[in-house]
Amino acid sequence: MVFSSLFFIYAFLPVTLFLYFIYKGKAYRNYILIISSLIFYAWGEPVWVLLLVLTTWIDYFAAKIIDQYKGLRQSKAALSCAVVSNLLILFYFKYSGFTVENLNHLLGSNIHILEFSLPIGISFYTFQALSYVIDVYRGEVEVQKSFHKLLLYVALFPQLVAGPIVRYRDIAEEIENRSMSLTAVSEGAARFMIGLAKKAIIANTAGNLASSFLQSEFGQFTVLGAWFGILLFAIQIYYDFSGYSDMAIGLGKIFGFTYKENFNYPYISKSAAEFWRRWHISLGSFFRDYVYIPLGGKYQFQMRNIIVVWFLTGLWHGASWNFIFWGLYYGFFIILEKYLLNKWLQHTFLLSRIYFIFLTLIGWSIFYYTDLTQWLGFMKAFWGLGGVKFSNTELTIQVSNYYLFIILAVIGCTPVVKQINHYISKKLEHHRKIYGFYEGLAKPILNAGFLLVSTALLVGQTYNPFLYFRF
Incomplete structure (x- = not known):
């Protein structure tokens, strides 16, 4: 089940909200959320919900043993068992086929590759469970x-299925005792509708258009078509994932949970390092706290630590060499910036932006193409090599049809809209009636408009993927 489906918006969510709010008992509300969450996860592939429950059982008992034998070898053994079992389950379901395929290619063998569907969200909930067990071992949270x-x-x-990766420590108190308010519900609903609009209106439109340029046959790319297509993909993946995060944060707020922000306008960055402080913040902080710092951080073998983190970051995104190369690509530039480019990037506004645009668009092309031959054809067009045509009629038509959409989408990737809203609110603060109308009526009407337009688009759309579901 996906947030941007009509069934979720107009059936599953209203029923869940009704059952959740008709009774105020804490235990009752927790059970309603558990049951609805398991139904939500099992909707497409019921069998994998058993895997989710199994991994939770493993981590539950491991954490209890860790707590019972603090400081003793039994505690360390329980931690090791939990970490190994979680990673083995993740490896088996996500990476075993990739590993066997590469072994067959390398050794000339013919080992049978098991085929099964990937449990949705396994990378996200595995990391959440791991963070809980490790934090119990470190004494940072109560068991x-x-x-x-x-x-x-x-x-x-x-x-559950596409993050953000939530730490147990951040919502432990809210699991036990969370406060509910009409204001929080209202703010959560508004955040959900904004996220839905990002997904249904912008991401789906950009993605559908991007595929028509990026899936061109070898030799049919044009220079501007390659640039136009990868720009649209950059727009799609940002609005897709940040829109999902907005919806997750909004839903959490409705039910009384506070999730940390997962995006902070990443496309206004000046460097690869800054980009990854702003993009998928929960993943970056996970690797920082559980891999980079334990390896020694910046104090011991820093270059090795960066390479390991970015190899794992790429691998986390998928069982494919392009994701590994994509991770190492960013690792290389982060190292290059740290030791060579940082001072220059901080003092050159225009050139640092040009550097970042090239860096990001090339990075997204590595992320997009799993086929090396097709990626090389794209790069040939991207740089205008080998007599590739500069443009064609199809591109001219599409740009003339969508230029306003692209301009608005690019503006939406910056803090401009937030700053305008803040400016208007500050100006109206002293005019109570106008301010009350703006905050209490104009904004809700605008958000309701987002919901209506999103609904209208979802009714007729066949293209409605969440890109991060496959991770």
């Missing part, structure tokens, strides 16, 4: 003695 409350943390449907 959760109730299995159903730990299952609520792992399976909570707003962030």
Whole structure:
């Protein structure tokens, strides 16, 4: 089930909200969320919900043993068992086929490759479960003695299948005792509708158009078509994933949970390092706290640590060499910036932006293409090599049809809209009636408009993927 489906918006969510709010008991509300989350996850592939429950059981008992034998070897053994079992399950379902395929290619063997569908969101909920067990071992959180409350943390449907990666420490208190208010529900609903609009109106439109340029046959690319297509993909993936995060944060707020922000206008960055402080913040902080710092951080073998983190970052995104190359690509530029380019990037406004645009668009092309031959054809067009045509009639028509959409989408990637809204609110603060109308009526009407337009588009759209579902 996806947030941007009519069934979720007009059936699943209203029923869940009704059942959740008709009774105020804490235990009752927790059970409603657990049941609805398991139904949400099992909607497409019911069998994998058992895997989710199994991994939670493993981590539940491991954490209890860690807590019971603090400082003893039994504690370390329980931690090791939890980490190894979680990673083995993740490896088996996500990377075993990729590993066997490469072994067959390398050794000339014919080992049978098991084929099964990837459990949705396994990378996200595995990392959440791991963070809980490790934090219990470190003494940073209290062990959760109730299995159903730990299952609520792992399976909570707003962030279950595509993040953000939520740390147990951030919502531990809210699992036990969360406050509800009409204001929070209203703000959460508004955030959900904004995220839905990002997804249904902008991401889907950009993605559908991008594929018509990026999936060109070898030799049919044009220079401007390559640039236009990868720009549209950059727009799509930002609005797709940040829109999902907005919806997750909004839903969490409706149910009384506070999730941290996962995006902070990444496309206004000046460098690769800054981009990754702003993009998918929850993933970056996970690798920082559980891989980079334990390896020694900046104090011991820093270059090695960066390479390991970015190899794992690429691999986390998918069992394909292009994702590994994509991760190492960013690792290379982060190292280059750290040791050579940082001072220059901080003091050259225009050139640093040009550098970042090239860096990002090339990076997204590596991310997009799993086929090396097709990627090389794209890069040939991107740089205008080998007599590739500069443009064609199709591109001229599409640009003339969508130029306003692209301009508005690019502006939406910056803090401009937020700053305008803040400016208007500050100006109207002293005019109570006008301010009350703006905050209490104009904004809700605008958000309702987003919902209506999104609904209208979803009714007729066949193109409605969430890109991060496959991770």
